[in-house]
Amino acid sequence: MSKPRRRALRLGVAGWIAIAVVVTAVVVAIAAPWLAPQLPTGGSILEQFEPPSVTHPLGTDVDGNDILSRLMYGARPSLLGPLLVVVLALLIGVPIALASAWRGGVIDTAIGRALDLIFAFPTVLIAALLVLVVGRGLPAAIVAISIAYIPYTTRLTRTMALRERNKAYILACEVQGLSTAAIMFRHLLPNISRFIIAQATIAFGFALIDLAALSFIGIGIIPPAPDWGIMVGDTTSIAQGNYTGVIAAAGCIVAIVGAFTLLGNRLDEGSELK
Amino acid sequence: MTALLEISGLTISIPSSSGDHLLVDGVDLRVDTGSSVALVGESGSGKSVTARSILRLLPDRAKVSGDVLFEGSSIFAMSNAELMRFRQTKVAMVFQDPRASINPMRTIGDFLIDGLRAGRDLARASAVEEATRLLGIVGVSRAEDRLQQYPHEFSGGMLQRVMIASAVGSGATLLLADEPTTALDVSIQAEVMALLGGLRDEFGLSVLFITHDIDLATSHCDRIDVMYAGAVVESRASSDLVAAPRHPYSAALMGCRTHIESRSARLVAIDGAPINASAARGRCAFEDRCSFAAAACSDGRPDAMSLAGDGYVRCVRADEIANDLVRLLHRPSDELAAVVAPIVIAATGLRKEFKVRGAATPTVAVDDVSLTLRRGETLGIVGESGSGKTTLGRLLLGIESADAGTIVVDGALRDGRARSAAERRKRGRQLQIVFQDPYTSLDPRQTPVSAVTEILALHRADLGRDGRLSSAVRLLREVGLDDRQCSALPAELSGGQRQRVAIAKALAADPAAIILDEAVSGLDVSIQAQVLNLLADLQESTGVAYLFISHDLSVIRQIAHRVMVMRDGSVVEEGATVSVLTDPVADYTKQLLAAVPSAAGPAA
Known part of the structure; x- marks a missing residue:
């Protein structure tokens, strides 16, 4: 018997470029300790704002740290953070969405209202509140953004699950006598998984921006730890007219977010069954 | 002869929201010592309820009047302790499915010995001896070895013998046998019946035999009581009745x-x-x-x-x-x-309303519809869209719950969605559906073989992995798919092929009936005919009943034995297909017929 084949995914040139960008970023993040010319922190203030040179290809920042090394090390929290956000938001959101779509009625309404409530709080507010409770740092930022994303992942998954649930084959499974768990995990979830992955990919980009924003306003990662958000928010450098680090970090964010959004959209197009 | 069991004026009803549901209506029944009596009736005739009342195995909310006397004393007057003793020592019951009434985790020996020691003081050693003797009596060879075995190592017929051995061992004088052979092969059936006859002659065991099979009853029992709608309509000696x-x-x-x-x-x-x-x-x-x-x-x-x-x-x-x-x-x-032919689906007075936002009165989708579907029969339901025919199907399936009325499918009452996984699985063996749109009714990620295997795994665990795979392939070949199509994804199959897969899936559970909801409407005319022929062949070989929902009178004419015409939720006409379609009574049926393009007229 042949394995079920996936529908062909049309990437196009842009899609391949996006994949190249993502793969490069991941490789750099993992191999940062070996690839980076310097350590990301612990530079000397005496080497502040050096122009690009052989030792510092992108120059140094206000603390005398090598900007390229900071970018490379910064890829780690900048990629790991959004990944954790998306995974958390899906782990919580997808089961809620499935329950909501499957049971319908009062349960669906109750879940919908609860999600509205969470939706009403801006991400930054949730983050600020969490920081009060657990203190500053990456974990608080990730948890805050995950909470803020739950309504988003839940709503989208619910809509898709509801659409799929009303298809005849799911009803047929029920009539066949399959248990709810079997229908969910063997039929419903696999058939909407591509859509969920597409949405998660797009959400990854947004999470990257939101995490950077929290770092930027000072309630995310604590400086001088390397992070793209912190690098963009390096106001001292800007005040002194040195934009190299800011532009480089912003460029990385734009490239990654762009790549993920594009891939997400490509996946989404393919997930629409005919 | 003296009466061992005497039932007089037994009436049993179950209270429900729509008034009392009468199950047994004034039954008189007598079983003499050493005789065998058969209670014959279709499912739902009240025969099993009557049998259960003898052991007082009725729901608490059941309303019971009349009396059941055993050896002259009333069963309803017994205290709980007396009842317990009575059940342990006087009356034994054998059920249709022996596998369901025995703990699969314990050996046959444990089962028999527990039963033997429940009613009296008996040392374990003598109980083992007794169990061995009992197995010998019921014709199980190598009894000593078999005591160590587990139920799964026994065939259905052998297991039924074990149940009978346990009944004999309890010292019971009356054996209630509720369809004891229905689940068995015909040859085994005869052996088990002969065994019951032999026990009656040898031990003076009286038997009350509950069955739907009147031939089996007349050939093995002394007396026959025929039950219909909760009452005994004829009570005769077997020879007189024959x-x-x-x-x-x-x-x-x-x-x-x-x-x-x-x-x-x-x-x-x-x-x-x-x-x-x-x-x-x-x-x-x-x-x-x-x-x-x-x-x-x-x-x-x-x-x-x-x-x-x-x-x-x-x-x-x-x-x-x-x-x-x-x-x-x-x-x-x-x-x-x-x-x-036994009734597969019986629905009475079904009603379903849908609330429409903004409208003062709800829309009545199904209005007081009753129907009966028998084994091997096809009932066509005709109507235009909005006539309520699809809602009717959903009510029968239990996807939607009815506002009023009762539905009995394959002997089981169903009301709305299944409440447990076990009930859902059980329902899968009662009623299946084939939908109109073959493009959405199959999981796009599942090949026909894996789809059918999955269903077989659910309902035929006994087949084993390889057995299920070969059964699935056999079933798919039977509906006309070749090997390559068996392992193709739905997207690679044509509409007709997909519908064949849907039919194979519906048949895999071996259901009593299948609802075909516009099942051929999406297909080309030539393919339509092929699928209709396939359906007819399958019905002939399996005896499955069809509820064929369609707007297409010519399709109904080909496949349905009887037809029901629906309009605005109610039945406007029903009868044999030939008479309804050639000589309609209702104006609406006439209109529908007039709208069908005839072969002689201009092509549509």
Whole structure:
């Protein structure tokens, strides 16, 4: 018997470029300790704002740290953070969405209202509140953004699950006598998984921006730890007219977010069954 | 002979929101010591409830009147302790499915020994000896070795023997056998029946045998009580009944056993819900389906009329039609087949409303619809979109719950969605569906083989992995798929092929009935004919009943034995397909027929 084949995914040139960008970023993040010319922190203030040179290809920042090394090390929290956000938001959101779509009625309404409530709080507010409770740092930022994303992942998954649930084959499974768990995990979830992955990919980009924003306003990662958000928010450098680090970090964010959004959209197009 | 068991005026009803649901309506029954009596009836006739009442195994909310006397003392007057003792030592029960009534985790020996020691003081060693002896009596060879074995190592027939051994071992004088052979092969069936007969002769064990099979009953039991809609309609000695049945229903049951399986060209229309005892109060319950019905039949419930040779019949016309019945018996007709095939779906007074936002009154999608579907039969439901035919199907499936009315599928009452996984699985074996759109009714990620295997895994765990795979391939070949198509994804199959897969999936659970909801409407005409032929062939070989929902009269004409025309949620006309389509009574049916493009006219 042949394995079920996936529908062909049309990437196009842009899609391949996006994949190249993502793969490069991941490789750099993992191999940062070996690839980076310097350590990301612990530079000397005496080497502040050096122009690009052989030792510092992108120059140094206000603390005398090598900007390229900071970018490379910064890829780690900048990629790991959004990944954790998306995974958390899906782990919580997808089961809620499935329950909501499957049971319908009062349960669906109750879940919908609860999600509205969470939706009403801006991400930054949730983050600020969490920081009060657990203190500053990456974990608080990730948890805050995950909470803020739950309504988003839940709503989208619910809509898709509801659409799929009303298809005849799911009803047929029920009539066949399959248990709810079997229908969910063997039929419903696999058939909407591509859509969920597409949405998660797009959400990854947004999470990257939101995490950077929290770092930027000072309630995310604590400086001088390397992070793209912190690098963009390096106001001292800007005040002194040195934009190299800011532009480089912003460029990385734009490239990654762009790549993920594009891939997400490509996946989404393919997930629409005919 | 002395009466061991005497039931008099037993009436049982279950209270429900729509009034009491009458299950048993004044049953009198007598089992003499050392005799075997058969209680014969279709599912829903109340025979099993009657049997269970003897052990007081009724739901707490059941309302019971009348009396059950065992050895002269009333069962309903017993204290709980007395009842327990009575169940342990006086009466034993054997069920249809022996596998369901034995703990699979314990050995056959443990099962028998527990039973032996429950009622009395018995050392374990002597209990083992006794268990060995009992297995020998019921014809299980190498009894000592087999005591160590587990239920799964026994065949169904052997396991039924174990159940009977346990009954004998309890010292019971009455054995209640509720369809004990229905789940067994025909050859094993005869052996088990012979065993029961032998035990009666040897140990004086009285047997009350509950069955739907009147031939089996008359060939193995002394007396026959035929039940219909909760009442005994005829009570005779076996030999008398075989010679000359006096109730039209008994005659119908006997007359056309051989014709049930064959697809008859014409089946009579059966109105109402024949199994519902409540609906038949104050008249003869069989009236609706009786070809001998006369005005007198609706005039009160027929009294028992004594017959020569210690028997009675409840039919006001019994004397007038006696000769006709005997004649019928020797010339079985299709009409009798229609009356006798067991009922698969019986729905009464179904109603479903949908609230429409903004509208003052709800829309009535299904309005007081009753229907009966029998084994091997196809009932066509015709109507335009919005006539409520699809909602009716969803009510029967239990996807939607009815606002009023009752649904009995394959003997089980169903009300709305299944409440447990086990119930859902059980329902899967009762009723299946094939949908209109073959493009959404299959999981796009599943090949036909894996889809069918998945269903077999659910319902046929006994087959094993390889067995399921080969069964799935066999089933898919049967519906006309080749090997390559068996392992292709739905996207690679044509609409007709997909619909074949859907049919194979529906058949995999071996259901009693299949709802075909516009199942061929999406297909080209030539493919349509192929699928219709396939459906007819499958019905012939498996006896599955179809509820064929369609807007297309020409399709209905080809496949349905009977037809029901629906409009705005209610049934406007029903009857044999031939008569409804050639000689319609209702104006609406005439309109529908007029709208069909005829072969002679211009092509549509």
